[in-house]
Amino acid sequence: MYKALAILVVLLSSAAAFGQQRPLITDDIDITPPGTFSIAAGSDFFQNAKFPLSGLKGDLTRVGEIRIVTGYASNVEVQIEGVLQNFLAIDSQSAAPPIPLDIDGNSTNDFGDIITSVKIKLRNETKNLPGLGFKFGFKLPNTNEKRGIGTNQTDIFTKLIVQKSFGKTASGSTRLKVFGNVGIAILTAPLEQFSQNDVLLYGLAGVYTVNDRINLVGEVNGRVSTQGGEAPLGTETQGQVRFGTQIKASGLRFDTAAIFGITKFSPRTGITFGVTYQSPKIFTPAQ
Numbered sequence: 001m002y003k004a005l006a007i008l009v010v011l012l013s014s015a016a017a018f019g020q021q022r023p024l025i026t027d028d029i030d031i032t033p034p035g036t037f038s039i040a041a042g043s044d045f046f047q048n049a050k051f052p053l054s055g056l057k058g059d060l061t062r063v064g065e066i067r068i069v070t071g072y073a074s075n076v077e078v079q080i081e082g083v084l085q086n087f088l089a090i091d092s093q094s095a096a097p098p099i100p101l102d103i104d105g106n107s108t109n110d111f112g113d114i115i116t117s118v119k120i121k122l123r124n125e126t127k128n129l130p131g132l133g134f135k136f137g138f139k140l141p142n143t144n145e146k147r148g149i150g151t152n153q154t155d156i157f158t159k160l161i162v163q164k165s166f167g168k169t170a171s172g173s174t175r176l177k178v179f180g181n182v183g184i185a186i187l188t189a190p191l192e193q194f195s196q197n198d199v200l201l202y203g204l205a206g207v208y209t210v211n212d213r214i215n216l217v218g219e220v221n222g223r224v225s226t227q228g229g230e231a232p233l234g235t236e237t238q239g240q241v242r243f244g245t246q247i248k249a250s251g252l253r254f255d256t257a258a259i260f261g262i263t264k265f266s267p268r269t270g271i272t273f274g275v276t277y278q279s280p281k282i283f284t285p286a287q
Contacts, residue, residue, distance in 0.1 A: 022067070023244045023257035023272045026203030026219045028179040029121050029133035029163045032071035035281040040067040042274020046259070046267035048091070053190055053234040054101060054148035055094025060267065061087045062112065065274065072285050075121040079137070083112025086149045093148075098191060098233055102146040110147035114140045117157075125165060133161035135183075151190050151234040159183025159201050173209055180204045185223060189232035197235035199223040207246075215246040217255075222263065236265040244272075252277055 021028055022040045032038040042065045049060035064084030071077045087109045101108075117137025125131035136158040143150020159181045167175030181203035189195040205219030222239025225231035244257025252275050259270035 021205070021207060021217065021246075022253075022274050022276050023242060023246075023255040024205045024207075024217055024219045024221075025242075026179060026181050026205035026221050027119065027133070027135055027159065027161050028177065028205075029119075029131045029161050031075055031119070031121050032069045032077045032278075033281065034071040034073055034285045035283050036071055037279040037282065038067075038069040038071075038276070039279070040274055040276040041065065042255070042272055044259075044270060044272040046270035048261075048268035049088065050265050050267070051088075051148055052098075052236055052265060053145065053151055054099060055097040056088065056090055056108070056148045057093070058091040058107075059089045060149075061089075063087065065112070065272075077119050079117045079119065080114065082114035082142075086110050086112050088149055090148075097148075099145055101148050102144075103148055108147050108149065110143055110149045112143065113150055114142050116140070119161075125163065130162045130164040133163070135159050135161060135181075145190065151188075153188040153190055153234070155185055155187045157183060157185035157201060169209055169211070171212055173212065175209050177207045178205070181221075187235040190234045192232055195232065197232050198226050199231075199235065199237070200226060213248045216244075217246060217257065218243045220262070222266075237263050238266045239263045240266055240270075242272075 044062040044065060046060040050057050062083045067081040069077050069079045090106045115137055117135055119133060119135040122132040122134055139155040141152045141154045143152050145152040160183060161181055163179035165174040165177050169175055183201040185199050185201055187197045187199055189197055201223050203219060203221035208216045210216060220241050225237045239262040241260045241262055242257045244255060246253050246255045254275050256273040261267045
């Protein structure tokens, strides 16, 4: 069933993104225009990625990171995202892994998790006050934990979004957009029956417009376990910093960013690159 959903993501991406600000993962309050699709596709490479639940460490390549967003009203959009395939080149693994694994040789691969969410703009920016938004969603348990990369658990999350713009370019575009997220996610503890870890979500990002074609972007984003001591395996504190650029050309927006882990269980470094396409209006939302 879940593999069928992943295939659906691929099919949709061939038909029809400037929604969420790739290569950033912090959400802004901007809504995809009603009746249009916003689609982004990219790939990531992480060095020294860590998977405490399986006891694996290595270099992770994510191929086909897809985000599909559609606007249903002037203040509401729906998003589905997932990774078509994760490839892990294993550098080391625990002698006695916490869970049974089904791995041959020194590498493994698996589908990524599929996440569906809804974002609602609560208020527009004013001259003196920031804009506000709200997002909630859930992660489907479509990974196979025996492959060592995913947790195969259902998680839910919600976050508040705040955004403020500063200055104008010669063409009238926003010079600097700053936005932040704060929220909570309920992560199922894979090895502990009837248990969960409530983690604090955070993100702070900025997009600086150099000219009509080039933006500079940066962020810090992650989650913090609210449990004292060691978090349940698979729900650890994680965080990263990203610095990159967006380049608009031929009706598309190309992006790339360098990634630096900032916590014990985050990848050491990484890089991401992708492309975003915004469709014209192709349907009229129900009133």
